[in-house]
Amino acid sequence: xxxxxxxxxxxxxxxxxxxxxxxxxxxxxxxxxxxxxxxxxxxxxxxxxxxxxxxxxxxxxxxxxxxxxxxxxxxxxxxxxxxxxxxxxxxxxxxxxxxxxxxxxxxxxxxxxxxxxxxxxxxxxxxxxxxxxxxxxxxxxxxxxxxxxxxxxxxxxxxxxxxxxxxxxxxxxxxxxxxxxxxxxxxxxxxxxxxxxxxxxxxxxxxxxxxxxxxxxxxxxxxxxxxxxxxxxxxxxxxxxxxxxxxxxxxxxxxxxxxxxxxxxxxx
Amino acid sequence: xxxxxxxxxxxxxxxxxxxxxxxxxxxxxxxxxxxxxxxxxxxxxxxxxxxxxxxxxxxxxxxxxxxxxxxxxxxxxxxxxxxxxxxxxxxxxxxxxxxxxxxxxxxxxxxxxxxxxxxxxxxxxxxxxxxxxxxxxxxxxxxxxxxxxxxxxxxxxxxxxxxxxxxxxxxxxxxxxxxxxxxxxxxxxxxxxxxxxxxxxxxxxxxxxxxxxxxxxxxxxxxxxxxxxxxxxxxxxxxxxxxxxxxxxxxxxxxxxxxxxxxxxxxxxxxxxxxxxxxxxxxxxxxxxxxxxxxx
Numbered sequence: 001x002x003x004x005x006x007x008x009x010x011x012x013x014x015x016x017x018x019x020x021x022x023x024x025x026x027x028x029x030x031x032x033x034x035x036x037x038x039x040x041x042x043x044x045x046x047x048x049x050x051x052x053x054x055x056x057x058x059x060x061x062x063x064x065x066x067x068x069x070x071x072x073x074x075x076x077x078x079x080x081x082x083x084x085x086x087x088x089x090x091x092x093x094x095x096x097x098x099x100x101x102x103x104x105x106x107x108x109x110x111x112x113x114x115x116x117x118x119x120x121x122x123x124x125x126x127x128x129x130x131x132x133x134x135x136x137x138x139x140x141x142x143x144x145x146x147x148x149x150x151x152x153x154x155x156x157x158x159x160x161x162x163x164x165x166x167x168x169x170x171x172x173x174x175x176x177x178x179x180x181x182x183x184x185x186x187x188x189x190x191x192x193x194x195x196x197x198x199x200x201x202x203x204x205x206x207x208x209x210x211x212x213x214x215x216x217x218x219x220x221x222x223x224x225x226x227x228x229x230x231x232x233x234x235x236x237x238x239x240x241x242x243x244x245x246x247x248x249x250x251x252x253x254x255x256x257x258x259x260x261x262x263x264x265x266x267x268x
Numbered sequence: 269x270x271x272x273x274x275x276x277x278x279x280x281x282x283x284x285x286x287x288x289x290x291x292x293x294x295x296x297x298x299x300x301x302x303x304x305x306x307x308x309x310x311x312x313x314x315x316x317x318x319x320x321x322x323x324x325x326x327x328x329x330x331x332x333x334x335x336x337x338x339x340x341x342x343x344x345x346x347x348x349x350x351x352x353x354x355x356x357x358x359x360x361x362x363x364x365x366x367x368x369x370x371x372x373x374x375x376x377x378x379x380x381x382x383x384x385x386x387x388x389x390x391x392x393x394x395x396x397x398x399x400x401x402x403x404x405x406x407x408x409x410x411x412x413x414x415x416x417x418x419x420x421x422x423x424x425x426x427x428x429x430x431x432x433x434x435x436x437x438x439x440x441x442x443x444x445x446x447x448x449x450x451x452x453x454x455x456x457x458x459x460x461x462x463x464x465x466x467x468x469x470x471x472x473x474x475x476x477x478x479x480x481x482x483x484x485x486x487x488x489x490x491x492x493x494x495x496x497x498x499x500x501x502x503x504x505x506x507x508x509x510x511x512x513x514x515x516x517x518x519x520x521x522x523x524x525x526x527x528x529x530x531x532x533x534x535x536x537x538x539x540x541x542x543x544x545x546x547x548x549x550x551x552x553x554x555x556x557x558x559x560x561x562x563x564x
Contacts, residue, residue, distance in 0.1 A: 002471070010365050013358075016439070017383060020394035023405060027397065038408040080289040087286035099287050106294050107493075110500040110548060112521040113541045116528045117301030117308070119316055140297040143290055172282060201387035203503035208529065219389040223507060226393065233397065240393040244386045251385060255378045262444075263451040 028237035035233050049234035050242070053225075059239060061214055062221030067246075069131050069217055070199040073138040077195035078188060081143050085150035086176050090162065107144035112204060119208055133209045134202070134217065142198040146191035149261050153187030154180070189254045190261035200247055218243050308538035315532050327539035337540060339515070340523035341547075343430070344499060347519050350434035351441070351498040356490075358438065359445035364475075366446070367453045377450065384443040392507040395436045399423055426516045429509055433517055437504055441497075445490060452486035453479070492555055496548065520544055 027035055031046045053059045087093070088100055118137060119128065127133040157180050165175040181188070203219040210216055216224065222239045225232070251258065309327050313320035331337050366377050383391070398406050401421025410416045422428045456479065464474045502521040505511065511518035511526060518526070524544070528537035 006365065009361060013362055013365070017380060017443075020398060020439075021382075024394050024397055036403040038403070038405045080293060083286040084290040087283040091283040091286075093280075093283040096283070099291065102294065103290065106298055109298065110496055110521075110545070112500050112502045113524070113545055114298065114301045114305070115502075115525060116316075116534060116537050116541065117304040118297065120304050120308070120534075121297075121301050123316060136293075137297060140293060143293065147290070172279070197385050201385075203388050203507070207503075207506075219387050219503075222389050222393070226389075236393055237397065240390045244390045247385055247387070248382070251382065255381075259378050259381060259447060262447050263454070 024237045024240055027233065028241045030234075032234055035237075049238035053235050053238050053242070057225050057235065057239075058213055058216065058221055059225070059242070062216050062218045063242070065131060065215055066200060066218040069134045069138065070196045072131075072135045073142060073199035074192050074195040076135065076139045077142045077146060078192055080139065081146045081150060081191055082176075082181070082188070084143075085147050085154060086172075086180070088147065089151060089154040090159075090180075091172070103144045103147050106140070107148060111141060115204060115208060118205065122209055128209055129211045129215060131210075131215060134199070134206055137205050137209070138199040138202055139195070141202070142191075142195040146194055149190055149194065150184075150187055152261065152263075153184040153190075157183045186257040187261060189257045193250055193254050193258050196250060197247060305538045305541050308535055309542050311535050313534040313538075316528075316534060320535055323535070327535045328543070330536055331539045331543055336515075336518075337520075337523060337543075340518050340520045343515075343517065344519040346430060347434060347501075347517075348495055348498045350431065351437055352491075352494060354434060354438040355442045355445050355494065355498075358442040359449050362442070362446040363449035363453060364479075367450060381443040381447060383439055384441060388440065388503045389507060391436065391440045392504060395432075395439070396423065396508065399432065423508055424513055426513050429513060429516050433505060433508060436508070437498070437501060440504065445494065448486060448490055449483065452483045456482045488559055491559060492552065495551070495555075499548070 026042050028049055029045050029047070030039075030042045031044055031048065034042070034044065084099075084103075088096060088103075122128045122130075122133040125133075127136070161179050161183075162175055165179045170178065201219065202217075203223075206217045207220045207223070210220065213224075222236075222243055225239055226236045308320075310322055310324060311320040312323045312326070362380065366373055366380070398404055399422045401407065401419055401424060404419070406422075407416075407419035411419060420428070422432045460478050460482075461474060464478060469477065499519075500521065501519075502525065505517050505519060505522055506525070509517045511522040520540075524537050524540050527533050527540060
């Protein structure tokens, strides 16, 4: 009885998660004259929408911009998070807890309240309508959470290893690069994915800070395709599939570490 | 030993050098804008890029006496409470189902987070396609089984848009909450359940006497961070309804955005941001004061 109930709940939850994926993916392969018909199993298959999306819309440029911004966000975020985490979780220094709190406060700060002043700041710096503005702000949103995630990974490396390295005459930086970093590779992968995904999915700032069509990232470009051609569900669904594909691929490779990293960070 | 052995000048400065980049980054991208927004709240600046003149507290008077601003707070309450309730319930349900060993379970534990990691624009397209008022599959299904006679545009309906948007946002966010609850469940001592079994306590009673109280710390963190994050949601609402129909989904972030980028009153938008931040700060203070879990 309890078992049957549990099974039903599980199936409902599974359908809730899976159905939207199935429905949009299958729609994107239906020919234009059939896409609006609610047929659960498509009986013909076409790549027409994908071909048109590349040929007739700004999709290619949007994709390139998104890749550039996400890659740079990932790189910068890892580059600032690793040294900072090393200092915060492994060293004693005056102001350590202040630094930690400042970073945590950033992480819960309602970023949307900064939409207006960040636009003004980027305008002062002449960075409005430049991909750099997005990279800068995405790192701000990705880094604090990444530092929080790193706690579990740093804690998993016994401090005795640091001591052994110090006895061998290794300085702190050598210990970080030769002892700790190789042991926390899954942690580095986790924050790298987080940086990539944060940037790949960001919409609000990208919609305000980028003003020219040529520099739009995918989410904003997709919104434009969707708004201009409300009837072109073929393009919209195909665009959605291509936009979620890289995230899913990335996740298929590193998802296990990512979920493990989230879990390890959360119980602290 | 934590690296503090050598007392040379360089090794003392090293930790500061290591945290300097992120601190600089945060100061530039959060504190500089915070300074700007505070200053602008006292100026009658209109368009971005123009410079208004100092007008004292006029923007604050306008905002505090604006019915629309407080109406947006009403929508935000609805939004935050609706999301909080729905996400917590779904997260607990999913976490309890997945809190057992097994290959298949561990596969689901990884992949069920997928709605959280996909872009909001994709989430919006998913559900707009399903809920579409003319040819969406949901309307088709409801009409064919006779629940409704003709399709309804749920997202564009004044009464339905808010609950539907809460549902969509919940679908986007509950997987993340599930992971956090699962993390909390793994640290509960199995022996407590065994002892409760021996005492003859039912599963329902075990949930309320063991599981729920043990998650105190995590529920506290989720309550705090989750509330702020939900409050913060802008993109999903902007993409699906832009705050409409007739302001039905204009939460505080949408209101501020419209004042700044559609009505071009940067000064007023800045004052509204400051008032909002102050309200959130009070919420955080009260939540920490009255909601902190007691250490046994």
